[in-house]
Amino acid sequence: MFDFELTWRSLGLDFVQTALLAAGVLAVVAGVLGPLIVMRRMSFAVHGTSELAFTGAAAALLLGVGVEYGALGGAVVAAVLIAFLGSRESDRDSVIGVILAFGLGLGVLLLTFYSGRSANKFGILIGQIVAVDRTNLNVLMIASALVLIVLALIYRPLLFASVDPAVAVARGVPVRSLALVFAVLVGVATAFGVQIVGSLLVVSLMVTPAAAAARVTASPWKATVLAVIFAEVSALGGIVLSLAPGKPVSAFVTTISFAIYLGCRIVAKVRDRRRRVPAVTTTATPVPV
């Protein structure tokens, strides 16, 4: 049974409000990057990047420095590696698999050397948003603002390169450099996502909302707005729902974003069928009298 009373009281707590604010900021970034990630078919790259964010976070834990800096370092290294080694579409899939597997293995090894609280270990895998403090929040907000500003400046050439690479190249758009810059932006966002939903589940915030939006609209602008809304509902809703049961936030975030995705698929299907109905009736054979 869901405990409204307890949820309401928890919402008044300082660290819960910090967590909500952090999740809200991250969801904006994830929602804005998401449609481009989906168009560029980078879901697996995001997953690979987040696994290396885990490796970086594990190293940071061992060295006793801030987990967020380790995650950031790992994610950016992974993003650049994937962009360089996997610049040919035919190679990309296997390159990501190779990097992901190595990073995960290394991270697990690093964790076995760590003798601190085991909750910290678990935290970088499945998220530990309640551990976000004011300093983390400031770093997150600055990084998010930077990501959004860079994205605004490169948005049109990046969209061109993502949906129409042949013509973009012909028009002088630096497609390769843009791929690298975008990979770094995704790496930064992923590193912060790791703190909220954990490295295993970052995809649910970076990809699922945008994949859902792509089902119901073909307009890049509308897809971006919808993806931000879906990411906010998933992230904030996930935190609120997790308060009373005291279970990991990520379970709720992933469930909500998956439910939204299913809903969008159903909406698209229904709409498709409705669109097809007039065509069917005009070509139907006459009903025998």
Place this chain on the structure above:
Amino acid sequence: MPIPVLPNARGAATNPAVQLRGASLAFGSRTLWSGLDLDVAPGEFLAVLGPNGSGKTSLLKVLLGLQPLSAGSARLVGKPPGGSNPQVGYIPQQRSADDVTLRGTDLVGLGLDGHRWGTGLRHLGERRRRVAGAIASVGAASYANSPVGRLSGGEQQRLRVAQALIGDPRVLLCDEPLLSLDLAHQRAVSDLIDARRRDANTAVMFVTHEINPILRYVDKVLYLVNGQFRIGAPDEVMNSKTLSELYRTKIEVIKVGGQIHVAGAQSALCEDEPHHHTLDERVS
């Protein structure tokens, strides 16, 4: 930096839109073509023909600045190729665009400002007006708001024409734009390209493996075969004597009902096999 006016240029009206001088392209020991001198005047329609691997698409890559010449020089409207030159429009082959989040209007809009940095929020009204105008000019208004992936190949290519023309280019580079279209759409799309060069005096370079769909419009042919080439009016190039010389084998050119049929050693010709080189192979 001002571009020096070439000595043979006689005023702006006769400045060639495309100019190649002593142009050569070689990959290692293999020379695709060399000593190529070519002028395409404003409003002129040039067809680039030849078998697979003769360097037709490579020629377009040179003019787009994606491939440096091994020797010689290239100029488009007085400038060297490359960069985001708004004077140059490009129409690619039709290919499936199934799963991109993109409407026809977005595709055309990218032709206008997709190469620009910054947000571009200040000019949204003007942008909308120009996109609508370009879409209307190719008769695509009824489906321009549909997802690109749901459109037929012919509808997509109409939008491609609008995408290339919205920037008001002086040179239009076309890479097999009729490939995989049915006859009606081949005609519709090539009519649009022809109308543009007549109305706006835009030079057209049209790479194709099949001249018949565009034969009515072609002023000049560049025929490339194994490092050799001929340039001239369609009748001067598309005849048995010239093509036999080019292919160094017996070729019969037969004209039937306003169409040209090239018969000869099929192995040398490969006219029926369109090439599938695309520019994005370099980047993806």
